[in-house]
Amino acid sequence: MKSEDYIQQAYRCILQNDFVEAIRLFEEAISLNPLDAEIYYKCSITYARNNRLVKGIEYAERALHLAPKKVVYQLYLQHLKAMYLVQESKKQMDQLQSTSVIDLYKAVSSLKEAIELDPLYGEAYVCLALAYSELNEHATAIATLKEALFLLPAEQGLDKLLEQLKTKFKDYMNDSIIE
Missing domain, CATH: 1.25.40.10 (Tetratricopeptide repeat domain)
Known part of the structure; x- marks a missing residue:
């Protein structure tokens, strides 16, 4: 499977409120495409929705590291830190x-x-x-x-x-x- 396939499956899991499985699928997508900041960002959101803020912050930081000029990543990271x-x-x-x-x-x-x-x-x-x-x-x-x-x-x-x-x-x- 391609990383996009895992992401699509992760979205289906999110719609069913199965954040644990969605995270697992995002992790699979990351393993196939470890330099894709967007996957880290999406995984970060899912971790936060699953009330795992520390892990969400970690992945948001990785996304920002990979794409430092992406303002939405910076704002999201700041929001997660504020939540924490x-x-x-x-x-x-x-x-x-x-x-x-x-x-x-x-x-x-x-x-x-x-x-x-x-x-x-x-x-x-x-x-x-x-x-x-x-x-x-x-x-x-x-x-x-x-x-x-x-x-x-x-x-x-x-x-x-x-x-x-x-x-x-x-x-x-x-x-x-x-x-």
Whole structure:
């Protein structure tokens, strides 16, 4: 079989949500045509869809290495790196009972980096807003969430989250005045 045949079979698998088999088929196509950046790129997308971001990043880097002037590869790699940073920050923040202020600031730093890599990645803004809120930086949290609302106007629940952050901010301000 030719690499194009493996790619066509991989697409059929993707349509059936069988990403594991699609990846295997892309890998076969790569073995037949190891200098084809487009196959690495397509395989990278499939790895990411299968929630294997590290492998997706690795293949996106290979695609970009093979075709350094292809802007779409650069943008996709930046998006994957942003996704990875958000994913790692979420894990850190999910362990909130054991998360120290230092860890929260590390998460903030990672989330800011994710936004620099992909300024249109709304989830990064939402996570950053939540991190700021945990640090009692409520005004910054609200401003950040408003940016997320601008990027994700139809996202369910963000308006409610904004109201919750505003309430936390008011409560924090009232507690500060009393002290």
